[in-house]
Amino acid sequence: MHNLKEIRKNFDSFEKEIKKRLIDIDFSKLKDLDKKNREFIQQKESLEKEKKDISKSKDKTLFIKSKQITSSINDITEKQKLVKLELEKILSNMPNTPYKDVPVGKDENDNIEVDKSGEIPKFDFKPKSHYELGENLKMLDFDLATKTTGSRFVFVKNKLALLERAISNFMLDTHILKNGYEEISPPLLASENTMFGTGQLPKFENDQFEVKLDEGTDRKFLIPTAEVILTNIVKDKILNQKSLPLRFVASTPCFRKEAGSYGKDTKGMIRQHQFYKVEMVSIVEQTKCLDELERMTNCATQILDLLELPYRKMILCTGDMGFSAEKTYDLEVWLPSENKYREISSCSSCSTFQAVRMKARYKDSNMETKYVGTLNGSGLAVGRTLIAILENYQQKDGSISIPKVLRPYMNNMEKISIN
């Protein structure tokens, strides 16, 4: 969420920045509401001062007047509240402003490739899709999931289940032991307020699974990504500068409704309602966001390098970035069956956007209170990594050779085949 105080300083340039996202926002309304809001506040405060003085004086002859003042204060407060509410509604639905070097564009077609790595595998046969491979091995079962649950779920069985677990553990170990992240095993449910903090609510409620607990309690949601719960670790906190940066990593299931993606990626496990993801989150001083973004992205590419999967690194254009992000790199892995790159990781700096929503701050060296910067990135999406390994490491006989770095996590198994 944007700090109104900052916006006000240079309203026009803010408007220009946010319009790069190619969305429609009524700025004159925002400006107008802000002005009204401040006028009411000033009226209210001068009356409050008057009232306070009377109360302090303990002069009985003025008590009647004080009572009258109370009634006018209530009046103005009422009006101010309405204006404030509307202001907040507009603000909480307004996305982050893009960082200055982010390319302006409409959708994923305007994203720009900044790096490419790894050899695209050559096959002397027609490479199969991950779901063909998995079903032939009898280790991916979509029909069974349909029976027990519904569409967009899958049973991963046998050696592929082990592979999935190995991928997750390998990624966690790498980030914990080599990259300095602290391992967390968090709750998978988040409160409404927590969801607001990272920007999933109020605008994207349709994408979230809501869970019914006891009647009359707070609303709870299944996390769509561990980013939500990890970032909110610092909600309502004022941290000591010395404790920064904080770096957390977790491997969790993620739950998404995927509303509005009907008919997209219906085959296979590219787009599921539930999937595992290893997520990195950093909490940093606000000036260090962009450095940390590079660092975090490198932590993610490191995994792809170690798995020897071919990928490219994209910088997302203004129109394709997530709501809370100021700058995002997507990593896309090569999928032979589709003959193209598909997203496997997304690393974003959210500047102070989420921190303002969460009220997450730190004291800097001048003892001033500042908002922290927050970053999140997948390192990597486990389900899609499984897909990428299946497809890139497939053999002519339908077996899958196992990437070297994963073998220690799989009893030194070298390949997965049907028997």
Added chain:
RNA sequence: GGAGAGGUGGCCGAGUGGUUGAAGGCGCAUGCUUGGAAAGCGUGUAAAGAGGAAACUCUUUCAUGGGUUCGAAUCCCAUUCUCUCCGCCA
């Protein structure tokens, strides 16, 4: 599900109607001291909002929302969250 207790500053913790934004402690910052550190002593240390170029000034805030009162952290009501005991249970 039954019974009870409680939400106060970065943290712990006093405080039951009138300079209480809030004692005390911890932490943090800073000065003295030291070869350097520790200890010790002194000083300072909330956030949000509004006004102002700034120094600074004003307002609000003791879970949240209402109420009583000239005046509420303190009294009343509602909501919410946390904890303890019992029951049930992985």
